[in-house]
Amino acid sequence: MKSTKYVIGVDYGTDSVRSLIVNAENGEELAASVFHYPRWKDNLYCDPVHNQFRQHPLDYVEGLESSIRGALAQVGPEVAGQVVGIAVDTTGSTPVAVDSSGTPLALLPDFATNPNAMFILWKDHTSIKEAAEINAICERWDIDYSKYEGGIYSSEWFWAKILRTYRVDPAIHRAAYSWVEHCDWIPFLLTGGTDVTKMKRSRCAAGHKALWHEDFDGLPPNEFFVALDPLLDGLVDRLFDQTYTSDVPAGHLSEEWAERLGLSTDVVISVGAFDAHMGAVGGQIEPYHLSKVMGTSTCDMVVAPMQEVGDKLVRGICGQVDGSVIPGMMGLEAGQSAFGDVYAWFKNLLAWPIRQILAKSELIDQETKEQLIRETLDRIIPELTAAAEKIDPYESGIIALDWLNGRRTPDANQALKGAIFGLNLGSDAPRIFRALVEATCFGARTIVDRFTSEGVPIKGVIGLGGVSKKSPFIMQTMADVLGRPIRIATSEQTCALGAAMFAATTAGLYPKVEDAMEQMSSGFDATYEPNPAHVEKYDKLYAEYQQLGATVEQLIK
Ligand SMILES: Nc1ncnc2c1ncn2[C@@H]1O[C@H](COP(=O)(O)OP(=O)(O)O)[C@@H](O)[C@H]1O
Numbered sequence: 001m002k003s004t005k006y007v008i009g010v011d012y013g014t015d016s017v018r019s020l021i022v023n024a025e026n027g028e029e030l031a032a033s034v035f036h037y038p039r040w041k042d043n044l045y046c047d048p049v050h051n052q053f054r055q056h057p058l059d060y061v062e063g064l065e066s067s068i069r070g071a072l073a074q075v076g077p078e079v080a081g082q083v084v085g086i087a088v089d090t091t092g093s094t095p096v097a098v099d100s101s102g103t104p105l106a107l108l109p110d111f112a113t114n115p116n117a118m119f120i121l122w123k124d125h126t127s128i129k130e131a132a133e134i135n136a137i138c139e140r141w142d143i144d145y146s147k148y149e150g151g152i153y154s155s156e157w158f159w160a161k162i163l164r165t166y167r168v169d170p171a172i173h174r175a176a177y178s179w180v181e182h183c184d185w186i187p188f189l190l191t192g193g194t195d196v197t198k199m200k201r202s203r204c205a206a207g208h209k210a211l212w213h214e215d216f217d218g219l220p221p222n223e224f225f226v227a228l229d230p231l232l233d234g235l236v237d238r239l240f241d242q243t244y245t246s247d248v249p250a251g252h253l254s255e256e257w258a259e260r261l262g263l264s265t266d267v268v269i270s271v272g273a274f275d276a277h278m279g280a281v282g283g284q285i286e287p288y289h290l291s292k293v294m295g296t297s298t299c300d301m302v303v304a305p306m307q308e309v310g311d312k313l314v315r316g317i318c319g320q321v322d323g324s325v326i327p328g329m330m331g332l333e334a335g336q337s338a339f340g341d342v343y344a345w346f347k348n349l350l351a352w353p354i355r356q357i358l359a360k361s362e363l364i365d366q367e368t369k370e371q372l373i374r375e376t377l378d379r380i381i382p383e384l385t386a387a388a389e390k391i392d393p394y395e396s397g398i399i400a401l402d403w404l405n406g407r408r409t410p411d412a413n414q415a416l417k418g419a420i421f422g423l424n425l426g427s428d429a430p431r432i433f434r435a436l437v438e439a440t441c442f443g444a445r446t447i448v449d450r451f452t453s454e455g456v457p458i459k460g461v462i463g464l465g466g467v468s469k470k471s472p473f474i475m476q477t478m479a480d481v482l483g484r485p486i487r488i489a490t491s492e493q494t495c496a497l498g499a500a501m502f503a504a505t506t507a508g509l510y511p512k513v514e515d516a517m518e519q520m521s522s523g524f525d526a527t528y529e530p531n532p533a534h535v536e537k538y539d540k541l542y543a544e545y546q547q548l549g550a551t552v553e554q555l556i557k
């Protein structure tokens with residue numbers, strides 16, 4: 001009798017990694033386990049005031065073992081024995097300097113506590129100056145190497161981060177043989193890779209963030225990088241010219257990792273990709289439907305048949321890459337640099353006196369105090385939501401800008417800042433919260449407008465990610481602001497589910513990932529329809545948001 005096969009999707013988010021065990025035949029989610037990065041939780045190696053966000057490779061390694069073992073412990077050895085594939089998605093661009101064996105420098109004793117030797121998280125914006133230099137050189141070079149990445153290179157991406165690191169840290173420049181993305185390193189680790197030149201690099205990461213394109217025969221040439229800065233001389237020859245989609249195997253589980261995880265060395269490991277891209281697959285993306293992964297940030301994905309996109313270049317997005325979402329289709333990516341992070345910022349602002357003053361109070365004992373602080377922090381966003389829901393869209397007169405972490409798209413500009421305008425003495429916390437929610441939804445509308453004005457029609461909107469599940473209020477506001485229905489994917493772990501679909505395809509259970517999607521999808525469990533009364537009001541408020549944005553952009557220039 002044929003036994004059921006299982007696959008594991010591993011999804012590395014900004015704050016945590018989760019592993020999901022899935023029945024490869026029908027997509028049933030058997031078990032999940034989440035691991036929060038301990039060093040990251042303690043804010044180690046980060047300096048938010050200067051936009052520095054680094055993650056230690058050990059957070060990822062410990063998380064890999066703990067989350068996979070934790071999920072396997074819930075299902076028992078029979079299931080573990082039938083696991084045939086693992087696929088991994090991560091945030092990005094989240095690169096790290098490595099030695100020739102592909103080991104991140106922070107895993108070497110000399111660099112163990114050096115933030116420049118760690119993964120530079122996607123939201124680290126320390127390299128704004130370097131991104132501007134890359135844009136300047138792209139403009140004057142005979143080929144515009146940024147043209148498939150929306151025509152504007154961002155400080156969130158690979159080359160800007162490398163250049164800045166080399167400039168500020170000569171020791172890293174001396175020790176780094178090459179650089180790798182987080183989504184490339186984890187499959188390399190699982191397959192026991194020891195030579196970085198043999199690492200299979202993700203098409204998704206290379207095409208959207210590293211200036212790789214088939215038309216260029218790979219990456220731009222060494223002369224281009226030397227003209228940018230001689231510090232980059234020779235690096236491109238130690239990187240890659242081939243890239244792979246995630247239906248391709250990176251290899252099999254190594255003996256070491258098979259033992260660490262309690263799995264077989266027959267397990268096939270897929271080439272990695274970014275979270276939002278695999279998430280779009282987990283959320284059943286279809287041509288011209290915008291898949292919005294709404295978490296700390298947003299990633300907004302569209303797929304379209306290659307022949308229909310033809311030579312069209314979509315201006316100001318995070319790129320268009322053959323096969324970055326679904327192999328054989330054009331994947332287009334846009335997004336907002338802060339989404340849930342905007343609400344988290346406001347929550348933290350309100351929580352400051354609770355953390356600072358209550359923590360010092362001698363009126364209550366330590367344990368009660370800690371419980372009270374935790375409970376209050378957990379309740380802030382839900383209580384704000386309940387109060388904000390009751391406020392009419394046009395009533396408060398407050399307009400905010402969502403650029404608290406700069407603007408990812410349209411037209412990347414990480415130097416931009418958030419703003420709150422129209423405050424008076426009646427502007428209380430729920431009104432400001434509502435304005436922030438509206439701002440994040442207006443930011444989403446600018447992306448839809450950009451796709452449509454560039455000739456990429458948006459025929460439907462799919463919501464996934466933490467905020468889509470946690471906040472009906474925000475999803476309703478989004479539907480009202482976009483003036484379109486939003487379908488919410490059923491799975492709580494859409495990115496990990498998408499990874500599981502790739503794992504099943506790579507393991508040979510499906511000929512292509514579309515077949516895995518058809519069999520393994522869990523569909524949609526909610527639809528938010530736009531409220532016509534609000535749509536009209538939001539059209540007017542959106543115009544005010546755009547006006548405020550244009551003013552702030554002038555001020556920051
Ligand atoms: N009830 C809520 N309403 C709105 N946003 C929320 C709520 N609870 C959490 N969030 C936001 O969700 C974001 C985390 O989203 P999630 O998808 O879980 O993580 P990640 O982006 O790391 O994958 C945080 O930025 C947080 O502010």
Ligand SMILES: O=C(CO)[C@H](O)[C@H](O)COP(=O)(O)O
Binds near residue numbers: 092093276
């Ligand atoms: O840009 C990305 C992918 O291309 C980032 O990975 C993403 O924005 C971070 O994801 P999350 O907000 O879910 O942590």
